Amino acid sequence: MNILNISLMAPQAGAQGGSSAISFLFFGGMIVVMWLFMIRPQTKKAKLQKQFIDNLKEGDKIVTIAGIHGKVKRMNEDNTVLVEVSPGTTFTIERSAISMEYTQSHQKPAATK
Template sequence: MQLPSIFLMTAQGGQQGGSGFSFIFLGLMILIFWLFMIRPQAKKAKEQKKYIENLQKGDKIVTIAGIHGTINKVNEDGTISLEVSPGSYLKIEKSTISMEMTAAVNKKAAGTTETKA
C-alpha cells in the first residue's frame, strides 16, 4: 500500500488499527529528518557565526568567491578590509568568508612551512 493512500484511509476512518501506525510513522520521519538535516545544519551555522565573530587583524582568509587575502581591519558595520596584495584592499562583508576553504588553505600552508623547515 502506498503512503498517500494510507493517509487518505486514516483521514476517512478506513482502517481502525492503521491510524496509530501512521502517526508513529510520521513522527519517526520527522525525527529522522530533524536528526540528519536540521540539527547538523544548525550546528554548522553556529560554528560559522562563532568563527566570523573571532576574526581579527592578520588572519589569512578565503571568501566564498575564492578571493584569498589577509584581514587588515575589522569594521564595526559587519565588514572587513581585506588586503589581497600589498597595497590593494577590498571591503567585504564578514558573511562572505568561507570557514571550510580558509581552514583548508591554512592547513595546506602550515604543511608546506613545516616541510621547508
C-alpha cells in the same frame, strides 16, 4: 478513476483497527529522522560559521566564498572587513562573505610525503 472509486477502494477505519496509530508513529519517525539528518547539522554548521566570523582578528588569513585569498587588515564596525589581497591592494567585504571551510583548509599544513 474518479473520487467515488478511490473512496470505495480505501480500507475502512474499523477494518484495520490501529492503522491510524501506526501511521501517526511512522509520520513522527520521519520527522525525527529528517531533524537528525538535515536540520540539526545545518544549525550546527551555522553556529560554527558565526563563531568563526566573530573570532576573526586583524592579520588572519582568509578565503572568501568567491575564492579570493587575503589577509584581514581591519575589522569595521558595520560588519565589513578590509581585506588585503596583495601589498597595497585592499578591498572591503561583508563578514558573511568569508568562508569558514576554505579558510580552515587553507590554513592546514600541507601533507608531507
